[in-house]
Amino acid sequence: MKLIPCPKVGTRPASEFVYGGLWRPMPDPDSTTDMAWSHYVFHRDGAPGVQREWWCHAPTGMWFVAERDTLKDEFLRTLTVAEAMKDLAHG
Structure with a gap:
């Protein structure tokens, strides 16, 4: 049975x-260019490797971000949305 680590349960x-x-920070709709908004909406990186993704634990309704190696189909770590945003801010 495949198991997924949830930051809540x-x-x-x-x-x-x-x-x-795929988890991608949304650009500010009030200050972004049409080109940048178009890129956000229509372009995805489907290359295998480590990606951040949205996941939801259905019984609790909690959304979180998971870092997953899509080539190996392995979860590397999971983060709350606040942790993912903080991680993004620190580069």
Whole structure:
């Protein structure tokens, strides 16, 4: 059975989770250019490797960010949204 680490409830069966897509910080809609907004909406990096993704623990409704190696299909770490935003701010 595949297990996924949740930052709220710990490691749980994969059947309890819903994949939400690639995690990418949204540009400020009030100050971004049309070109930058278009790139955010339509361009995705589908290359295999380590990516950050949105995941939801369905029973609790908690959304979180997971770093996952898509080539190996391994979860490397999970972060709350606040932790992911803080990590982004610190580069």
